[in-house]
Structures are given as structure tokens and as C-alpha cells.
Amino acid sequence: MASCPVAESEIEEEIKMGSYGGKVRVLRHDEESAAEETMLLWGMQQPTFSKPNSFVSHSSLQLNLDACGHCLSILQSPSSLGTPGVTGSVMWDSGVVLGKFLEHAVDSGLLLLHGKKVIELGSGCGLVGCIAALLGAEVTLTDLPDRLRLLKKNIETNLRHGNVRGSAVVKELVWGDDPDQDLIDPFPDYVLGSDVVYSEGAVVDLLDTLVQLCGAQTTIFLAGELRNDAVLEYFFDAAMKEFIxxxxxxxxxxxxxxxxRVAMYVLVKKRIGEILSD
Structure with a gap:
């Protein structure tokens, strides 16, 4: 399925975007849209009144989850959680939600991952990338250099059996830096990220990397915890300059x-004409 153009009359309609077969509600492209979407999320979902973690425990050394006919055991490093700047040492609900969403979408016929090139950003403990590989994708899981040891351990532990339909490799990627050529030649079919919007500084580098990684046929899925409304509004405002x-x-x-406490979005790159008209 090719990404479809978004006309002004369709801005508030539910449409199909990119290679996802489900209909999504497109954010309007105007100065108030980012603030309105943020207010809507907080008013509709009231995250501050909800349980912080429904599917994970940050005090546990591992997360066990059934997915794609496998029992995944994702190792965590709770002792690293208090280290400044370390965000990928434990799982968050958004990662579980995104991983199980992918499985459900494939089972429902709304998404095809088999044989597709997938890049996961900020892979952390690696759950989402593992599930994508089990669904048949050729996955590259990326993170900062000091996060790769735990990530590699989880990939080896959970994908070593012979009945994995896809594949998974681990690669260093620092947001904002130029990606290695093999990540963008060819462009990936999908880019995945969970809990990757957590500070304004990270948003700038994240979007820079998304712009570099994504071609016209790339579909992005981002799931995130609803923690900071100001950071989320900043992300929406910046993202809509380059993406639908x-x-x-x-x-x-x-x-x-x-x-x-979780929200999920699909992003596709704007065409040149759409960027110039904003």
C-alpha cells in the first residue's frame, strides 16, 4: 500500500497512511495542531491518573512475554536505571504495547513485515525488534554504544532457535549523526521506536535521524509514554514540518x-510540495 496524499478536506478524517492498512486520525497541519493534540491526549486518556506500569516491572531482572508463539525472556538492568542519561536498561509499557501491536496488526492482515527491512531506534532491551524478527522482518536494532551489550544478549537469547522467520542484527547509531550507508541504501520499509520522545534535545536529534533514514515508502511507528506534555507538544510541532x-x-x-499512559503514531515523509506549502 502506498502512502496517500492528504488533502485539506481530509485533515480530520481517518485515512490509511504508508504501508499500514488500518485507518489513522491525521493531525491537522496548522499552528494550533500540536497543542490541541497534546491537550486531547491528556484530557482523553488522563495518564497522570493511571497506573505507571501495567505490563513491566523495573525491579525485575527480566520480563517474560508470550509473542508470536514464543515465550520471550527480556533481561533488564534495574541497577542502571538511576544512572543519569541511561534510558534503555529496562522495559517500558510503550515497548510492550508497540511489540504486541505489530503482532496483532500482522495477524489482522493490516501489516506485512515478512521480508521487510526494519530499523528500530533506541532499541534498549530489544523486545520490539525481537517481535519484528519473529514476524519475518529483517531487523536492525540500534542504540548508543554503551547500550549494546544488553541488547545483543537479549537478541542472542531470544532469537537463537531455528524457527525465526526473519533476522536481527545490532548496530550502533547515535541520533543526529550520519547513518551508515547500509541503513539507508536501500531505505527501510519501516522504522520503529518506543519511548524515544523524552526531552526537547532528544527530539531534535531524533527527527534529524528520521529524516535521514526515511524514503518516500518508509512507514514509521512510534509509541511513547505520556509523561511530559511540553516535550510531546514540541515533538508534534517539529515533526509536522517534515512528516504527516x-x-x-x-x-x-x-x-x-x-x-x-501510552500513545501511538504513524508517520510518513511529506512530499516536497507538501513541505513547501506549509
Whole structure:
């Protein structure tokens, strides 16, 4: 499925975007849209009144999760959680939600990952990339250099059996730096990220990397914890300059893995004419 153009009359309609077969609600492209979307999320989902973690425990050394007919055991490093700047040492609900969403979307016929090139940003403990590989994707899981040891351990532990439909490799990627040629030649079919919007500085580098990684046929899925409304509004405002952004309603998530503290979005790169007209 090719990404479709978004006309002014369709801005508030639910449409299909990129290679995702479900309909998403596209954010309007105007100066108030970022603020309105942020206010809507907080008013509709009321994350501050919800349980912080429904599917993970940061005090546990591992997370066990059934996915794609496998029992995944994702190792965590709770002792690293208090280290400044370390965000990928434990799992967050958004990663579980995104991983199970991918499985559900494939099972529902709304998404095809088999044989597709997938890049995961900020892979952390590696759950989402593992699930994508089990669904048949050729996955590159990326993170900062000091996060790769735990990531590699989880990939080796969970994908060493012979019935994995896809593949997974681990690679260093610092947001904002030029990506290695093999990441963008060819461009990936999908880019995945969970809990990657956490500070304004990170948003700038994240979007720079997304712009470099994504071609006209690349579909991005981002899931994130609703923690800081100002940072999220900043992300929406910046992202809509380069991407069309659509919210995936929770009715399309895996029915057993929904959370009012998580939001999920699909992004596709704008065409040159759409960027110039903004």
C-alpha cells in the first residue's frame, strides 16, 4: 500500500497512511495542531491518573512475554536505571504495547513485515525488534554504544532457535549523526521506536535521524509514554514540518495490551510540495 496524499478536506478524517492498512486520525497541519493534540491526549486518556506500569516491572531482572508463539525472556538492568542519561536498561509499557501491536496488526492482515527491512531506534532491551524478527522482518536494532551489550544478549537469547522467520542484527547509531550507508541504501520499509520522545534535545536529534533514514515508502511507528506534555507538544510541532502524523486509536492495538499512559503514531515523509506549502 502506498502512502496517500492528504488533502485539506481530509485533515480530520481517518485515512490509511504508508504501508499500514488500518485507518489513522491525521493531525491537522496548522499552528494550533500540536497543542490541541497534546491537550486531547491528556484530557482523553488522563495518564497522570493511571497506573505507571501495567505490563513491566523495573525491579525485575527480566520480563517474560508470550509473542508470536514464543515465550520471550527480556533481561533488564534495574541497577542502571538511576544512572543519569541511561534510558534503555529496562522495559517500558510503550515497548510492550508497540511489540504486541505489530503482532496483532500482522495477524489482522493490516501489516506485512515478512521480508521487510526494519530499523528500530533506541532499541534498549530489544523486545520490539525481537517481535519484528519473529514476524519475518529483517531487523536492525540500534542504540548508543554503551547500550549494546544488553541488547545483543537479549537478541542472542531470544532469537537463537531455528524457527525465526526473519533476522536481527545490532548496530550502533547515535541520533543526529550520519547513518551508515547500509541503513539507508536501500531505505527501510519501516522504522520503529518506543519511548524515544523524552526531552526537547532528544527530539531534535531524533527527527534529524528520521529524516535521514526515511524514503518516500518508509512507514514509521512510534509509541511513547505520556509523561511530559511540553516535550510531546514540541515533538508534534517539529515533526509536522517534515512528516504527516497520524494517531493510531487504541481500538487497533492488541486488545490485551492497551494503556491510557501510552500513545501511538504513524508517520510518513511529506512530499516536497507538501513541505513547501506549509
Amino acid at each position: 502524523v497520524g494517531r493510531v486509536e487504541q481500538t487497533q492495538w492488541h486488545p490485551d495490551y492497551c494503556s491510557p
